[in-house]
Amino acid sequence: MKTLVILAHPNIKNSRVNQRWKQELLRYSNEITIHEIYKEYPNWNIDVLKEQKLLEVHSNIIFQFPLYWYSYPPLLKKWFDDVFAHGWAYGSKGDKLKGKKLGIAMSIGDKKENYLSTGSVTFTVDEVIAPFKASAVHVGAVTLPYFAVFGASFQASDEDINQSAKDYIKYIFQHK
Ligand SMILES: Cc1cc2nc3c(=O)[nH]c(=O)nc-3n(C[C@H](O)[C@H](O)[C@H](O)COP(=O)(O)O)c2cc1C
Structure with a gap:
């Protein structure tokens, strides 16, 4: 079965990381479906x-x-609000996401060492993504470890981003 990637970037044309990751995903179109919600819903009217x-x-x-x-x-937040609906995702009759594996692949502007309790962010990435993990628990899904590239705003070189694209594909296949 194919892996579904829900891609949410408000301005993919000006993206370095998500654009490069998308290009890599497209090479595996037999195994991976890409669904770009900002392209699909320019008016934010999500077809639930x-x-x-x-x-x-x-x-x-x-x-x-x-x-x-x-x-x-913000469109991804709205997507969760609309799509993970009562009676479908949760509630006494909502079990459609039960047992599914949900993961996050993020580009992060800041440096890795800042995402520590002792760093400038003062929170770890696992703490930052707690709402996602709690949502997965709420719908009975399994949360995968997150995948991320750090320094996406300035520090990451083109080589780092290319490597992250390869690592992202490995991550997807590893968790199939
Ligand atoms: C509106 C906005 C908010 C951002 N907030 C954060 C943030 O909270 N933490 C962080 O590390 N980087 C932050 N960044 C940097 C982005 O994460 C970074 O630009 C992005 O990951 C680069 O990916 P791209 O090349 O695919 O656009 C922010 C950028 C923008 C435009």
Whole structure:
């Protein structure tokens, strides 16, 4: 079964990391489905049934996005609000995500060493993504370890980003 990548970047044309990752994902189109929500929903009117059906036919789902204000880009947050609905994702009859594997692949502007309790961010990445992990628990899904590239704003070289694209594919296949 193919892995579904929900890609949320508000401006992919100006992206270095997510653009490069997308290019790498496209080389594996037999194994990976890419769903770009900012392209699909320029007016933010999310077709909830369509999204739910897409999730239903995949058991491994990765959310790929740049970290903005220690969180998702806003359309992805809306996507969760709309798509992970009561009676479908949770509640007494909502079990459609139960047992599915959910992961996060993020580009992070700041340096890795800053994402520590003793660093300038004062939180680890695992702490930053707690809302995602709690959401996965709430819908009975399994959370995969996150995948990230750090220094995405300035420090990461083209070579680092190329390497991260290869590592991202490995991460996806490792968690199939
Ligand atoms: C609105 C906005 C908010 C951001 N917030 C954060 C942040 O909270 N933490 C961080 O490390 N980087 C932050 N960044 C930097 C982005 O994570 C970085 O630009 C992005 O990961 C680069 O990926 P791209 O080349 O695919 O666009 C922010 C950037 C923008 C534009």
